[in-house]
Every structure is written in structure tokens, then in C-alpha cells.
Amino acid sequence: MSARFVALREELSAWTRREGVSASVLLELSPPLRRTLQRLLREGSMTVADLGASLALDADESGLIADLMVDCGFVKVQETDAASGDPVVRIVHARQTRADTAAAYWSRILTDSDG
């Protein structure tokens, strides 16, 4: 297993599940996960193979990380790519209101500034 895989597995395993990805959640993630989820926010979905490529993981590692991302509530897998037969991960948007998140993002910003 690669060092990248081990780091991502640790990060995702420690994550307290929240349904969906919000922008303030992105700020809490490591740069590789953040970049990949930002791409998913823009594109909506990608194959597990593309997810692995985005995270610099091999095929076996990609599947395991995709499963962990599902467990975290970031993505869901409901279909396979017609051409490759590869599973497709689809972003799950957090369904929050503005009022819900105000405290969260300021807390994040202040924590980062302090740190």
C-alpha cells in the first residue's frame, strides 16, 4: 500500500460522518481530497478509476478509498460506466442552510489562523 493511500485511509477513517459535501467541509480536508472533491463538485461524477488517478492511487487502493468516501457521506455509487464497466462515484451535496453553517466556517478560519 502506498503512503498516499495510508494517509487518506487514516484521514477518512477518522472523519465523523456528515451527509454531503459543503464548501466549509472542503476547508477541513487534506489538499488531495479537497482537490478531488472540488473536481467532483464541478463535474458531478467520475469513475472510480478517475478518482484513483486524481488521488494518485492504484486500482485496488482506489476502490477502498471510494468505499471510505461513501462511508463519510461525500459520494455515492449507484451506477457503472457504460463503456468501462467501472463504478461511478457521484458527489453528495450537503443540504444545509446559510444559518447552519455560519459558525462552522468562522470556526474553521479562526482555527487555521491560530494554527
Place this chain on the structure above:
Amino acid sequence: MSKIISVHSFRGGTGKSNTSANLGALIAQQGKRVGIVDTDIQSPGIHVLFGLEQEQMKHSLNDYLWGNCDIEQAAHDVGAALGIQAPGKIYLIPSSIKAGEIARIIREGYDVGLLNDGFQRLLEELELDVLLIDTHPGVGEETLLSIAISDALIIVMRPDQQDYQGTGVTVEIGRKLNVPQMMLLVNKTPTQFDFAEVRARVEGTFGCEVVGVLPHSDEMMMLASRGVFVVEYPDHPIAKTYREVVLRLLR
């Protein structure tokens, strides 16, 4: 490949909506299909620049967020008023200017995730080349989301100490979210200032490119939001600077 551009300022009154409107108009004049979303739901204003009256708004962004319509139904073609010719198009998705609806948004909030769905749908349904997001000042979830999905972020600021501090926060977030293209636009600069020095000071402070330093303009004040400046004053130095910004954005 379509491009999402967020126009943001940490504080209100910097000329953010004016910047969005002027850039949108110039991009559409180049034959591009442009959408502008007013996500400043609590204090909407950009519709005024396009001469869009309340009674002309069949639907607004608020209606979409409340599930009353598809987002493209809230898109108003405002190109004719600006003299935009095919294939150029410019659509405005305004926020409601009805006091009761603004109060409801402030009271109840809204599902921020729907915004992203809406942005993507606008790109597809209206076949947009460029989606401009006129953000709410400050740093809220909808602003973070806009920045996170943007190809470019323009941060508008005045040469003012309060703006300096707030701009630093936005720049930091833009960096953290790896926005591919981030640029600062200094607006409402007193004409007595040395513009080259302002540019150097701002670039030095934030380590971020200043794409233009715009003067405080009596013509802009006289226009008083009754139109889009680059359409009314196409030969003005401010219009020239906006054109340079567009060139950078579309490069």
C-alpha cells in the same frame, strides 16, 4: 469548456456588482454566452444595472431555491438593453427584490447545495460559455461554494484599511481552495493616489496579481447604476481596464 468566474469582495460597497455587470457585458460583446447569478440574496442590486424591474421578474433565484421553478426559468435575457448581438447572449438570474421574500431568506436560510446544482444546470441548459457569480460580501457558505467551483476569482477592493484586512481573508481561502486564477481589482481609487504605487502595495501585501487599478469616477457616480458603464462609456479609461481584465480572464 465553460468557465465559472466568481466576483467577490469582503465588504459591501466596493463595486462588486458593477464589476460583474461590466465584465459580463464585455464578454457577451465578444459573442460569448454569459450568465450572471446574483447570489447576494440579502441585498440584491445588480438587476438595476440591467434595467430589470420587479414586475419584469417572472421568477428569481429565490423561487428556484424554494422549489417553485427550474433555475433557467429565472434567467432573464438582458442582452437587448445592452445592444448585445448574436451569437452573444447575456442572462441575468436575479435575486428577489420583494421585501417579504428577502425577509424570508434571512429568516429561514436556504439550501446552499441547491446553488451548485443550479450553477451546473445553467451551464448546460443555457449553453453558457461563462457563468459569473456575483457573490454576497463576506465569507459565507454560498461564497465558499462559489469560490470552490470557480475557474477564476476576482476580488474587488478599495484602497482602504478595512478592505485590506478583509481581502486578506478571501485571498487565503482562494489559495486554500486552489482557485486556478485569482486576481485583485482595486476600485474607487482616489485620483490623487499614485496608481503604480497602489498596485505595488496591494500585490506586495497579498502576493496576488492586481489586474487593474480603477479610479474613483464622477462619470460612474453620475450614471448612478442606471446602466452598464462600458456600454454607456465605451471609450473611457475604466472601460479599457475592464477590457484588459476580460482578456486575462478569457486567455
